[in-house]
Amino acid sequence: MLQTQRRVLILVENLPSPFDRRVWQEATTLHSYGYVVSIICPTGKGYEKEYESIDGIHIYRYHLPFEAEGAKGYLIEYSLALFHTFRLAWKVYFKHGFDVIHACNPPDLLFLIGGFFKILMRKKFIFDHHDINPELYEAKFGRRDFFYKLLVLFERWTFKTADVSIATNESYKRIAIERGGMDPDKVFVVRSGPKLDRLKIIPPKEDLKRGRKYLIGYVGVMGAQEGIDLLLQAACYLIKELGRTDVHFGLVGGGTSLAEMKQMAIDLGIDDFVTFTGRVPDQELLEMLNTADICVNPDVANEMNDKSTMNKIMEYMALGKPIVQFDLTEGKVSAQRASLYAKKNDPKDMAEKILQLLDDPELRKQMGEFGRNRVKNELEWRYEAPNLLAAYSAILTDQS
Structure with missing residues (x-):
């Protein structure tokens, strides 16, 4: 158990909690080790309440009016998401507080919120790298145009803002180091290991x-x-x-x-x-x-x-x-x-x-x-949880 309770704010834009299993496993692990955990995420997938506490974790949700398709759709979606996330971050700040902002992409724009609180409020910023968005854009649209280069720039700024980054595998770790310029000692691989108590073997139907x-x-x-x-x-x-x-x-x-x-x-x-x-x-x-x-x-x-x-x-x-x-x-x-x-x-x-x-x-x-x-x-997730805790130990040791 931590001697002083640390407080974490997790930002997610593309899936609600607790539906996003990786984010939920991270949140529940941190909570079990004494962290006060808050999450800001969209509604959806059956999770429509603007606020609820599940297993001791504070979840604040906002509504996005549609699922984006095309450049204009993503511009509207991400602008709305940033507005609501920033608004709710202040709510969490005054109600529960936070020492660390843990931002999960996509999009690679949450560094704007992490950077704001880092510069003005001296909060730490962890980037949890779920998707390689430049490659995702190229896969969807088949080109490396202005928007591709813009995504590379956003990704680089995200890594530059991060005190620590979390990669889901060794390929993502290499991107953090080679393309993002991260110190290898500040990049932690935390795989999305499953929990066997959820994935149970049952008789076939x-x-x-x-x-x-x-x-x-x-x-x-x-x-x-x-x-x-x-x-x-x-x-x-x-x-x-x-x-x-x-x-x-x-x-x-x-x-x-x-x-x-x-x-x-x-x-x-x-x-x-x-x-x-x-x-x-x-x-x-x-x-x-x-x-x-x-x-x-x-x-x-x-x-x-x-x-x-x-x-x-x-x-x-x-x-x-x-x-x-x-x-x-x-x-x-x-x-x-x-x-x-x-x-x-x-x-x-x-x-x-x-x-x-x-x-x-x-x-x-x-x-x-x-x-x-x-x-x-x-x-299994129990083998990955220590890597998550090591990332937090590194960032909070620096803070103290």
């Missing part, structure tokens, strides 16, 4: 297979960068060309491309073989993944996804599921022998890898056991 022998599971966002179109092409090839009509695909998650992907399944003539659940409660997600014989990650091979660690990979591993994904750097670092790796953005090769696992139950078992043990012995 056979009706989710829709009368077929095998279920291929996916959980995640239905967006442009998640490669659901490639997964549907792989499913079509597996079913129609390779003749595997004994498989069903269960895809869990919502997003801007959900309606488009449902229509694509119809256009491909495989809609009878695919269930889109949309966003569902954790229990239904667990039922789908526990029933799955194989889990897939079709994330598009690009600079963004190659350098990013995907939570779904570790969730699949935590549940002992063999995985098929494209050959991406951080995906291989996480999964190792728990996954087969298809050629980048090649749906036919993904289908072939799925077929290989369908026909080899012993390999499926070995891969699932390897993944489960890797999470239990190396990747």
